[in-house]
Amino acid sequence: MKKELHIFFTALMFYTRIPCPKNIDHHPDYLNKATRYFPLIGWIVGSISFLAFYIFSLFLSTEIAVILAIITSVLTTGAFHEDGFADVCDGFGGGWTKEKILMIMKDSAIGAYGAIGLVLLFLLKFKLLSESLLLFETGLPFSVSPIFLLFVSAHALSRLAAISIIFTYEYSRDDASSKSKPIAKSNTWKEVLGAFFFGLLPLFVLSYFKYQLLLVLIPVFITRYFLARYFQKWIDGYTGDCLGATQQICEVIYYLSILLVWKFF
Numbered sequence: 001m002k003k004e005l006h007i008f009f010t011a012l013m014f015y016t017r018i019p020c021p022k023n024i025d026h027h028p029d030y031l032n033k034a035t036r037y038f039p040l041i042g043w044i045v046g047s048i049s050f051l052a053f054y055i056f057s058l059f060l061s062t063e064i065a066v067i068l069a070i071i072t073s074v075l076t077t078g079a080f081h082e083d084g085f086a087d088v089c090d091g092f093g094g095g096w097t098k099e100k101i102l103m104i105m106k107d108s109a110i111g112a113y114g115a116i117g118l119v120l121l122f123l124l125k126f127k128l129l130s131e132s133l134l135l136f137e138t139g140l141p142f143s144v145s146p147i148f149l150l151f152v153s154a155h156a157l158s159r160l161a162a163i164s165i166i167f168t169y170e171y172s173r174d175d176a177s178s179k180s181k182p183i184a185k186s187n188t189w190k191e192v193l194g195a196f197f198f199g200l201l202p203l204f205v206l207s208y209f210k211y212q213l214l215l216v217l218i219p220v221f222i223t224r225y226f227l228a229r230y231f232q233k234w235i236d237g238y239t240g241d242c243l244g245a246t247q248q249i250c251e252v253i254y255y256l257s258i259l260l261v262w263k264f265f
Contacts, residue, residue: 006030011037016045017078035187036194038163042155043202049073050151053133054144066130070122073155081162084244085121086114091241093117098235102172105241121248128255129154135262136209146209150258153202157217158251160199161224162243167192169228172237212265216257223253 006024011034013020053069060068074082087105093113095101104111110118136146167187200217207213227246231238 007033008037008040010034011041012044015041015080016076018044018076032187033191035163035166036191037198039156039160039195039199042157042159043152043198045073045076046152046155046202047148048076049155050148053147053151062133063126063130066126066133069151070125070129081244081247082118082121084241085248086110086118087241088245089113089117092230092234098172101235102239105239121252124252125255128252128259132255132258135258146206149202149206149209153206154251154254156199156202157220157254158247160195161220161250162247163195163199164224165228165231165238165243165246167195169232170237172231172235172239172242210262212261213258215261215265216254219257219260220250220253223250 007030009020009024010027010030012018013024014026014031014034015038049069049072052072053065056068057065087107090107090111090113091101091105094111095104132150133147136150203214203216224246227242227249228238231242235242
């Protein structure tokens with residue numbers, strides 16, 4: 001149990017800005033095992049984001065509360081995944097060879113592709129999340145529970161989609177220059193089972209209110225499949241930035257899928 005707590009706090013320290021015990025560091029062995037808790041970190045980030053939304057919605061409009069909830073999630077993770085998304089936009093937008101793409105993604109400066117990508121990403125996330133919340137507010141009794149599960153499942157499932165890439169593809173960089181290199185090591189059944197358990201459970205609970213919501217798994221994992229294939233084609237695998245971009249894109253696809261399932265099913 002003590003070792004598992006250490007692994008969990010390693011994941012919490014690596015993927016968020018939440019304070020952790022002083023004895024926790026980025027030890028490669030623990031960081032590799034921490035992949036099993038990546039979707040569980042989504043539970044925490046989603047819960048904090050929901051709490052911000054709920055509090056602000058008590059005295060502000062839904063739209064403003066959504067914006068503040070998104071800001072809260074960004075602050076909680078330190079824009080960890082958004083930074084990866086921006087780097088991927090810059091790298092794949094401006095590079096035409098593996099070496100050039102990786103070099104651009106490694107650069108800490110943000111370019112035009114990254115800036116434009118982030119603006120469009122946040123606009124989509126704001127609009128889709130706002131409309132998804134309206135569905136639950138008007139269509140179900142005791143709406144706080146499903147809205148909470150909506151936040152948590154979005155963060156958990158999108159993180160599962162991202163981290164599952166390391167189970168089936170190779171790390172792209174040949175050196176250890178990336179801080180995400182340790183998670184590229186071999187994973188055991190514990191990492192795979194843990195990631196899928198924590199990634200899928202919130203959605204399964206949410207489907208109690210509308211079982212058709214399980215259909216969102218299809219577009220989310222189709223998106224994951226094509227993103228992984230795209231990364232493989234251009235850089236022979238993935239990087240930490242690719243995982244961050246996958247998480248952000250799959251989160252948006254999740255909200256979009258919620259709206260489509262609700263409308264057509």
